[in-house]
Amino acid sequence: MIKQYTYNEIHIDDIFSRMEEKNEIADVVAEIIATVRKKGDKALREYSLRFDGADLEKMEVSAEEIQEAYEAVAKEFIFILEEAAEHIRGYHEKQKRTDLMYMPRDGVILGQKITPLDKVGLYVPGGTANYPSTVLMNGIPAKIAGVKEVFMVTPAKGGKINPEVLAAAKIAGVDRIFKIGGAQAIAALAYGTETIPRVDKIVGPGNAFVAEAKKQVFGKVSIDMIAGPSEILVIADGQSDAAVVAADLLSQAEHDTMASAVLVTDSKALAEAVSACLEEQIPLLPRKEIARKSIDINGKIILAESIQEAIEIANQIAPEHLELCVDHPFEYLGDIRHAGSIFLGRYAPEALGDYFSGTNHTLPTGGSARFASPLSVDDFIKKSSFTHYTKDALAKEADKINAFAQREGLAAHGKSAMIRFEREAKK
Amino acid sequence: MIKQYTYNEIHIDDIFSRMEEKNEIADVVAEIIATVRKKGDKALREYSLRFDGADLEKMEVSAEEIQEAYEAVAKEFIFILEEAAEHIRGYHEKQKRTDLMYMPRDGVILGQKITPLDKVGLYVPGGTANYPSTVLMNGIPAKIAGVKEVFMVTPAKGGKINPEVLAAAKIAGVDRIFKIGGAQAIAALAYGTETIPRVDKIVGPGNAFVAEAKKQVFGKVSIDMIAGPSEILVIADGQSDAAVVAADLLSQAEHDTMASAVLVTDSKALAEAVSACLEEQIPLLPRKEIARKSIDINGKIILAESIQEAIEIANQIAPEHLELCVDHPFEYLGDIRHAGSIFLGRYAPEALGDYFSGTNHTLPTGGSARFASPLSVDDFIKKSSFTHYTKDALAKEADKINAFAQREGLAAHGKSAMIRFEREAKK
CATH class of the missing domain: 3.40.50.1980 (Nitrogenase molybdenum iron protein domain)
Known part of the structure; x- marks a missing residue:
């Protein structure tokens, strides 16, 4: 049976199972x-x-x-x-x-x-x-x-x-x-x-x-990143269909026994209904043993005061996948700071992103969405900066570069700017 | 005295000193x-x-x-x-x-x-x-x-x-x-x-x-990256002022004894002149002991057949700093694939980038410019993908997502898309 918590009872660092040190x-x-x-x-x-x-x-x-x-x-x-x-x-x-x-x-x-x-x-x-x-x-x-x-x-x-x-x-x-x-x-x-x-x-x-x-x-x-076990955090309001929410939670729980599925809701009734739906749906899954273990070990329902508080909780947890099952999800998008991939609305199950919608399914886990990003084209390019100065442009700044270099005790750095003008003065 | 090599004689992996394992x-x-x-x-x-x-x-x-x-x-x-x-x-x-x-x-x-x-x-x-x-x-x-x-x-x-x-x-x-x-x-x-x-x-x-x-x-x-010792690779043609090239090499050699300064030139005369200028200039530096040791251990002059070949050599070495001391440097910019920061022309000493021009001085070393980039604003942001589907849009793709999920043996993934329509059919 999935466990229930309030905001005060949860310890953010323990929400998702972390990779064991091997x-x-x-x-x-x-x-x-x-x-x-x-x-x-x-x-x-x-x-x-x-x-x-x-x-x-x-x-x-x-x-x-x-x-x-x-x-x-x-x-x-x-x-x-x-x-x-x-x-x-x-x-x-x-x-x-x-x-x-x-x-x-x-x-x-x-x-x-x-x-x-x-x-x-x-x-x-x-x-x-x-x-x-x-x-x-x-x-x-x-x-x-x-x-x-x-x-x-x-x-x-x-x-x-x-x-x-x-x-x-x-x-x-x-x-x-x-x-x-x-x-x-x-x-x-x-x-x-x-x-x-x-x-x-x-x-x-x-x-x-x-x-x-x-x-x-x-x-x-x-x-690329070292991916940990898969995670989903579903934020759902009282209008949500509990069976749908349960199915979305199980779509991650079936991955492996260390996977984590978390529901954050402002509706006690939904929490109870999802809990019951999980019990109904798990036995029907081909991977029922895995899903059972994952829900028992890492499954959580957190009761929030409001959807706004639910988003605050999600920001602290920084989940790999975040579903926002509410009517007007774009109203909240600007408030979501930390999540790998965000699924907006009642018709955006996380599985869309695993296979078909077009976004990448390689995502930061274990809270690393605080600082890491989905795999993207950026991972396969690198940047080189470049600088060109004319003689006049360097003449205007050489003294300042020299002064800065001297302050840092790196005289040869300063010399490399100054020598271009000293040499010409000599000619 | 700085050592001279031809393209055939150099071993790319040994060009720059690598960080020791500590x-x-x-x-x-x-x-x-x-x-x-x-x-x-x-x-x-x-x-x-x-x-x-x-x-x-x-x-x-x-x-x-x-x-x-x-x-x-x-x-x-x-x-x-x-x-x-x-x-x-x-x-x-x-x-x-x-x-x-x-x-x-x-x-x-x-x-x-x-x-x-x-x-x-x-x-x-x-x-x-x-x-x-x-x-x-x-x-x-x-x-x-x-x-x-x-x-x-x-x-x-x-x-x-x-x-x-x-x-x-x-x-x-x-x-x-x-x-x-x-x-x-x-x-x-x-x-x-x-x-x-x-x-x-x-x-x-x-x-x-x-x-x-x-x-x-x-x-x-x-x-961010773990930075190794500083490196400079200067590509200079026969029209270059040897004293200027020597000063630029020394601006990195003074950093520390493990720093590397390398000249690649198509001019044997310039190679000899730079070698002589280094001997003249080193004793005048406040940090002469460090520069001396760096040049003796890691300093190199590589003779290339042409500037084009020099660029090919630079691409293989992937230096932290690359200077291109030629008359029309932008003609070569498109051919440079691997370098942290590129300094173009006769009036762009690398020290510009250390202090003043505006580009960042935190750069990939040890050949990592093959895959890494200068520190940038990108290092302080992260990305989250987002997805929104209407009911009709999901209806068009749910079957395919289900088929894909089934093929990968993840039935609950498929179910999470299908259940939204099964539930409504029942109502």
Whole structure:
């Protein structure tokens, strides 16, 4: 049964389950990384045989394999994948930024150049479930940013990759695909091997070994966030349909037992009704054991005085997904400060954002929406500033630069501005 | 004497000195963080007494102390600080982004909301040198982003903070200043104490202990980059004045013995002349021992076949600072892919960007310009996506979302879309 609280009773830091510290696997992962750096492809082949039961003669997926997979997937699902991709492309196209250049003073040009990353690695988990949506959500923003080489890695149990995942990779425009997974795949992308090219950034979800490997190679390459368990916070008023609210909570609770589903409402009646609906709906779910455990451990209903107070609570919690099930949700949008993705109104279930509406489903968890953002085109570009001065423009500022540098005890900095005029005076 | 190489002889990964791994201090820093979390202010007072010789009754700098410091600084330097701040403000204002909202299909609204971080901590090193420029470069972009509370921490040797640093904080608009430094200051900002508020992001440079502490609290809060030793790569043609090029190289070499200064030129004559000028100029510098060591260890001249090849070399190295000392530098700007900050033409010494032109001086080092960017207003905001669907719009897509969710084995995701219509059908 889901637990109920008032605002005063809750402890914000305990709302969502946090990732456990997995220090015990750090050593294992460090050894895998060191081995891949030393032995390259040979290490990848050994690990793939041991962990995935895959005896890989060729690590790269061929064009024929991709085409075969694409054709093996049901046409209806290909259409759905393609429509989802079109929506994702449309939204992420809007995120593209332009270079910046302006002339603040006579003879001075300043600017900011936007350049896509050269090479990006996309990790896609294998195992029991297959997530073509992950391929779209990571691959499409990278290609829209202009990344020339997007490499996908995924474990191939018994040497095979799920055809839907390969079809999604084709639709997303992934450039090359390799049949390796786990910490060894992250090591290969960070350092390069004979077959796997070294990349500038690694994105995508993975198990605890993959997450730890990403942490360990961070700095050598860039990484996206380390995602924790999934979370949803639903704000719903008394007019809400309790069965709908319960279904939305369960859409996250089914993810894993550590997932968190929280309802904040100003209606005691709705709280009771949702609680009852959860009990009705859980037994009907294919993943009922997981949802049951998640609701029992992390499920919460918080009673607020008003919708405004509910938003204040949400801002303190900074959830990954925030649903606002009220009649005029845009009235509150300006007050929401901290949430990964916000779903507005009675017809915007969070699942829209997982698959189809166009926004990204890679979102900050564990309260990190206070400072982190959804995956976006920005993650696949970087900026360089630039500066041009004419001789006259530098002449006006050289003395001040010299004075500033002297104050900071860095005389050679000042000299570099002054010498340009001293030399000409001598001539 | 500076060493010379050709393109074939250089090993890109060894161009710049990398930060050493300082694993031996990790344990010390972890203990400091744990102590601050446990004992709060009491720990901060003990560490300040031990490390800074500061017996702090009050940790916060008072408004009177700030005003006194501002008045104690020479008026000419205040004017220089204020002009620099105006230039920095102007450039960073241009980086501000707007919210995004668009309507891709009937009844569908998607968007991206930009929200400033609530609280930011700015670390300013103390010790022998004082860097008011660091205060401006970190504080101003935070305030332009709209961060309401910018807190500065800096060690106060004997209880005192340098007046120029305090004056710069006043000019930058820093909200509160605390007299604490070292790993203990980072711990206090990440976890909060009775006096120090917990922040969402920590920025600013520091010694090895501060850098290690930032790494250890990363995830709990956001951090900026961990900066390595300073680097400059100068591309100069045969028309360049060798004395000017040498002065520019030395402006980075004087930073510290691990700093790197590299010239890439297509002129053997310039290479020889710059080499000679370095020998002439080094003995005249106040920081000659540091510059000498930096040039001897990390200084390099690389001979390229052409300016175009020089740019290719620079792209592979991805330097923190890149100078392009040629006549028509904008002709090459489009070909530069990887550099933190680019200085174009014969009158744009890198020192412009350290103090005065307006661009930021916090830049990616160690080759990380391949994937990282200068500090900017973007570092002090985060994005939330938002989605609104009408009933009709959801009706058109619910089946497809359900099909997608079923394929991924997440039935409750599909159900959350379908239930809205099943319920109404029943009524």
